[in-house]
Amino acid sequence: MIMAKRISLVVFLGLPGAGKSTLCKELFQSVENKANSNTINLIHVCFDELIPLSLQEKFVLMKQSKLEDENEGESWKSTRHDVYNKVDRLVECLRNNTTDLDILELFGIVEKQDANVDYVILLDDNFYYRSMRYEYFQLARKHNIGFCQCYLQCTTEIAIHQNLSRDIQVPTAAIETMAKNLQPPQPQELMWEFNTVVISSKSPDTTDAIWDIIEKSLELPVQPLVNRDLEIAEARLRCSLSVAHQADLILRSLVGTLIKEAKANKDFPTTKLPEFSRKVNSGRQSIIVAIREGSLGFPSHLAEEVCEEKKQELCEFLRSEMEKKLRDQSPNCCE
Template sequence: METNLKNNKNICLILLIGIPGCGKTYLTNFLVNHLSKNMFSSNSKYFSNLCVIPVSYDDYISYHTDSNVMSWKQRRTDVFIGVEEFILYFKGYKNSLNSKLYVNNNYCTDNKDNMFIIIDDNMYYKSMRYEYYKLARKYEISFCQIYLEASLDKALEYNKKRDGVSIVPEQIIIKMNELIEKPNTSNNSWEQHSLTIPAFINFDEYLVLNQLYNIILSALESPVKDVIITSYENYEESKRITNCNLVHQVDVKLRNIIGNYIKQVKHNNSQIRYIADCVNNKRVQLLKDLKSGIFTVPPNIISLLLSSSRSDEHNKCLNNYFLDILTNDIYCDK
């Protein structure tokens, strides 16, 4: 995909996250109403001359008739392809829309300057959300997430109030509640534009409304950029930046490991000061060797360190690797 898009129209992907029964569809309707009627802001260029495309996954799957997991995945893929088609059309890469999403929505996008696509799905795995982030990066559009945090009991209670065909089997809600991976802005830089709000609250309350407005506006003001290296000089600069970032990430990880290690041994060892000095000296020497090229980090460890998304298993792997280096044959001048 070329980086020079055909027009400068603004697109914002808004992902809703939460277990079934937490009120995502209600929030979708609320956002559609407020965005369409320009109730967020009349002064911002982003909130005028716009169209809003709500995409509800429940419209394309039935938890009662589509019991096959592969069927769910295929439906999700179809929805994803349809969303990308909307982006291509709005950006001027396609002359027509054929997606089922368009047939279901039939919203007019012509002559609009701004488009909001609201993805109403559970998005309980961060890998699901990351696919949409990559889509935003590919076309350099805006991306944000809104997580509706609900207790399992409340979600089950709300689910029972749905119409018969809309009721989600309880075992599915219970399973999703166990599996859901909440947005983590600390570990995942790509989730920086994320908002967590309690389910079943009044979205019209000023503070809540302001939070919703701010998270969408911040995403619009900072579209995801797809960085492409176009020259040898840029390539060398990119390598230098990556290396500096690697040293920084190693330092951060080592400090974290040392802190936890000292806490574990301090109750069992009278020589705690000596051990602390030793591991810190090894940290300093390790960083020097890394900068000079004497010490090299294995590619798989580099990949984990520079990853924008780390699982608990990945962090365990990093901790074991560096802790072994720090504590193996501890030495220092006494």
């Protein structure tokens, strides 16, 4: 019967070629030098081994080409959900001292009668969308276990160069697309991402920094929510932040468009242009604040993330919101 004292999920995120798998190997080597090495059991969950690389490439390139195939998209989601379920079953075994031979064998775990073993599960994937990482935070919350993140930060150029030395390479176009869509951790804005370490090629004592946040996560497991409303509010904030940057770029462009339209309107008094410009910019700022606070009601299909095929719809939604702001400030300004 497996017994575990503490468990932590460690999310590794970054572009293909950033060095995530290499860093996982270094952690396995460094654990031998730790004073409590005999009470730590590292488990490497490599998504490249569980999800065919060809399917990953097809999905990313499909997104890039904007030719999303419904069947391919569902296949992708189904495969990732299957990995999630396997990790869930693994934690269930370790947390509740149950035996699931298929799962234990899959992750190479040997049964042992030791109640003092800490299990550290290394989740080795790109995790470039925040939603991909958040579901594992929710898993940690569900089981009341530790959670932390390690973001391997590197330029697209370095990732592409290092990818070329891999046995199995990811297409350069896929890396470039992923780099554009990557949503870095925001520990200052999102409480669930607070236990994050950023690793770059210049980071000293890399494994020491990771062991520090792992220990912190083991000591402070994620607490279950007593109030469901808090989770809903957190999800709204997360969704809003994921589109805030793109919305800001669209709104800045929209400000210029609205001012140009006003100038081109022969019935619009030239003397009112300065006041109109001020109101448009004020509207832009208030919308951005509402997005970041999570109080702006995005359509549900836009709230999670904005891919290219949804960008036009977001533009139309933001223009509508801007026109509402202008009407509130001056009923006749948009007529």
